[in-house]
Each structure stands twice: as C-alpha cells, then as structure tokens.
Amino acid sequence: MKIFVKVKPGAKEEKIEKIGESDFEVWVKEPPIRGMANQAVIRVLADYFNTPVSGVKIISGHTSRHKTIQINE
Numbered sequence: 001m002k003i004f005v006k007v008k009p010g011a012k013e014e015k016i017e018k019i020g021e022s023d024f025e026v027w028v029k030e031p032p033i034r035g036m037a038n039q040a041v042i043r044v045l046a047d048y049f050n051t052p053v054s055g056v057k058i059i060s061g062h063t064s065r066h067k068t069i070q071i072n073e
Contacts, residue, residue, distance in 0.1 A: 002059070005045070005067045009037035016048050038062060045069065 003022045011027035018024055028040035038058060046053045049071050061067035 001071045001073060003045075003069050003071060005041065005069055007037060007041055007065045007067060009040075009065075014040070014044050016044060035062075038067075041067070041069075045071065049073065 001022075003024055006023075006025045008025065008027045009030060009032045011029060013027065014029055015027050016024055017026075024045075026041050026044055028037050028044060030036040030040040042053055042056045042058070046056045049056070051071060051073055055072040057070045057072075059068045059070050
C-alpha cells in the first residue's frame with residue numbers, strides 16, 4: 001500500500017492523524033537532522049499499521065516534509 005505523509009518533526013508527542021483515504025499527518029519528537037525524523041516516522045508508522053519496521057520504506061521525500069511511503073502488509 002502506498003500512503004502520503006506530511007511530517008511534523010520536533011513535536012512534543014508522537015501521533016498520527018488520518019486526513020484522507022491514503023493521506024496522514026505524523027508528528028515525531030526527533031529533529032530533522034541526519035535522518036533521525038525519517039527513522040522515527042518509519043517506526044511510528046510500523047506501530048500504527050502493525051507491521052515490522054522492515055516493511056515500511058520511504059519512496060520519495062527523504063529531505064521534505066511531504067513523503068510517499070510504501071507499506072508492505
């Protein structure tokens with residue numbers, strides 16, 4: 001499944017909000033430095049979709065807040 005995510009790094013708490021059929025907003029505590037926020041997004045989405053971390057991959061948007069993510073279920 002392919003989803004589109006808007007990431008908000010540096011938040012006080014980690015949460016996910018579904019805003020459309022395949023659109024999500026994800027808040028993570030980590031700053032966008034050295035890929036820390038990307039790893040946090042992958043971890044949070046893996047928990048949300050109840051899939052292993054290895055099943056979540058960022059397809060595009062590695063340096064953007066808008067990301068396309070592939071989730072293997």
